[in-house]
Amino acid sequence: MFIDRVIVTLQAGKGGNGCISFRREKYIPRGGPDGGDGGKGGDIIILCRTGCESLIDFKYKRLVRAENGQGGMGGRKFGRKGADITLTVPPGTVVKTEEGDQLLFDFTTPGQECIIARGGKGGRGNIHFKSSVNQAPRRAEKGADGDRLTVILELKLIAFAGLVGFPNAGKSTLISKISSAHPKIGDYPFTTLFPNLGVVYDGYRSLAVADIPGIIAGAHRGEGMGLEFLRHIERTTVLVFLIDVSPDARPQSLEAWETLTTELEKYQKQMVRKKKIVVANKIDLLAGDRTEIDRLAAACRRKRIPFLEISALTDTNLANLKRKLFELHGDE
Secondary structure, three states, X not given: OOOOEEEEEEEOOOOOOOXXXXXXXXXXXXXXXXXXXXXXXXXXXXXXXOOOOOOHHHOOOOEEEOOOOOOOEOOOEOOOOOOOEEEEXXXXXXXEEOOOOOEEEEOOOOOOEEEEEOOOOOOOOHHHHOOOOOOOOOOOOOOOOOOEEEEEEEEOOOOOEEEEOOOOOOHHHHHHHHOOOOXXXXXXXXXXXXXXXXXXXXXXXXXXXXXXXXXXXXXXXXOOOHHHHHHHHOOOOEEEEEEEOOOOOOOOXXXXXXXXXXXXXXXXXXXXHOEEEEEEEOHHHOOOOOHHHHHHHHHHXXXXXXXXEOEOOOOEOHHHHHHHHHHHHHOO
């Protein structure tokens, strides 16, 4: 199961209380205070690592609580520190506060870590309160509470190129042909219900391509599955607009491309500044009438956007598409 957004409450450990104690030994009737300090509460740490591809570990983990620090003891014995808890997330995870949507950390590289909730400080024992006027203090500090906050974890796939298109445009078929990804493929809309990540190879070179579930008009307002998956396009460098140019496609090719561009711009203005490739798919279904595909090609020429004709089903021109992707990858 692919989980890319969760809300988790984090409770760091409470510090242990300081101890009130006095030294009592034979022949030492007035040994003085010897209460130790409480231990610090455990921290909650978030670590970025490879090996996990979604946030599924948090699906049923709504509250994460670190261990409290141990209380101080007599004989100047300090309490043990509470155990830390380390949560692992995949690269591309963003941590935000639930209240105010404030960005706390953006994990992009394996090995990055952040103490997201700090444990409370342990209280001081009565050995710290002895003075010339108070030789037997009956006073100690309580441990401080640990941080408590509710955070949103959002996963945004990190890929060089993102496949963008209407439902049933052939994105899953394409990524299965140019990479080792094996997404669900079917001849009906919304076959893809979560993003797929594939790696495309060319000799010793490689790049990642994300197959984003279909986008429809109104996606920026949350219609269809829009807002659930539009964020996965944010980190991509190149947008590959996959347009169905078969005779029965609705909307038709040029209108489809314009709608997709509008939805991305309304979701986030900087989307339209990314590098783009427009790819006309399903040319194997053309019955000789090239009116629609020619309109699309002419619009791309006017805007100086690379345009390719392919058939993902029959592997037509897929080598040219891969070559173009690696050309753009080499320009980075």
